[in-house]
Amino acid sequence: MGNRKIRYFLFGAVVMFLFVSIKTQAQNLENGKKIYQTRCLVCHQADGGGVPNMNAPLDGSTNVVGNDIARLVKIIKNGFNERVELDGLYYSNSMTPNPDLTPAQISDVLSYIRTSWSNKATKVTIAQVQQGIKGNQKTSTK
């Protein structure tokens, strides 16, 4: 009897866990989309296409769908103030920093960007973002 109870409890816990994790996954992208619309869309455009010569595209960009998460985290946090070459083209506009975004928000918006439009990259976890922030603090000399 006691065994059965435990089993029920465990089953329930597993169901709850799955439910919560699916739910957070879903929220993750929805929240990421909201952050994208309020902070990123004006320059990077609704379809992630960017603006030729000015604002870098996010849709299909090798850097954006690549594995260097720490670099992406750094750009979102600190903004970007260099002329950048991306897939053979140059972009020159300054990007606004977002120092107030939490690791959870950065993981949301990066996950949204990396899985939207033609992008089919992995989502970004909060742990990856935290690791990125730590790594950037270590390497940053300025």
Added chain:
Amino acid sequence: MKRGIYLLLLLSMSVHFLANAQDNAGLTLPNGFKANLFAENIGSARHIAISKNGVVFAKLNRADKQGRTIIRLADENKDGISDKITGWANYGGTGIYLTGNALYASSNEAVFKYQLDGNDEVVNPLSPITVVSGLINRRQHESKSITFDKSNNMYVNIGAYSNACQDKDRTPGAQGMMPCPILDSAGGIWKFDASKENQTYGDGKRYATGLRNVVGLDWNSQANKLYVAQHGRDQLNTFFPSLYTDAQNAELPAETFYEINEGDNAGWPYVYYDNFQHKKIVSPEYGGDGKKEGASDIKNPAVAFPAHMAPMGVLFYTGNQFPEKYKNGAFITFHGSWNRAPLPQEGFFVAFVPFKNGKATGEWEIFANGFAGTMDGTKITSTRNAKARPCGLAQGPDGSIYVSDDTKGSIFKISYQK
């Protein structure tokens, strides 16, 4: 047999449809005007210049596949389409201007002078004369557009390397620097004697200030004055969301077209022009609230256009081919916006500004539209979806005008037939 006739009919209908789609190179024009593609896919064609023999020179923003940045396009069989395309130079840039046999071209830091021979072939492609160098290029607003007056003085735009001179560029809530330190060496028009060589800032004169970024400029020979078109500041709503909504930002500030006298100040970064209140309004970075008016000695625009459309080229029409109303008026190319998002983008056309006795009437109209390639009139929501973005403007010897596109590199020729 019957099927064959149907097929033939279908074929002729589709050929007819395709031919129609190509009419006027996809452009919508006033009655009596026609357009064709003088060139296609030549690269990021910024400004253009045309010789008295009809040879077109285009300045590329980036080198093409053959590593060239000045493209020479000749139409030797005179069918209105370039058939001999050559080129030289290895520096990207925007400006190009032809006067007599001297061809001037700019990088984002310098202006160079080439000599053309009697056949409009460049004599010294590898050894141009440096007219001026060392001009500020800090990524933003780097185009060094050029024009000339009738006394061989050259006017160069040196754009401000900033959006609104905030102490932290493009940062929410950041304040404007007072005074704005950018203005001593950028954010205006500089005048140089084009007959001198190897000049720097000290040899030139700041002719006008308070201009954030001018890409299109031209000398109005009827009024004997410089006219410039300014790109207004971006992102009022992004940096001051408590003062401006997305919808307000999409319409503010105006893109402005100025008649310039020596010493004029157009007010950037301290004010912007609001084309609904018809006032110069103090920028939010400098304590403005969307209503407070700026100083009265700041220049008023001759014409104000909707926000963010990005004027790229100005041409005063002096030809005899177009109807009388166009004579001595100004054509202005609009690149098309990005900062109207999340609202639909605007621009991607050539406007006409009527002049009367050397003064702008204040009116303007769309002259050539359809560059973005949305035939059904749907709006562009993402700037990259525009097929062509109008940039350079020049007048041919027969009075036709040419419009360049810097996305894929088309050159449109627009003519009028009675």
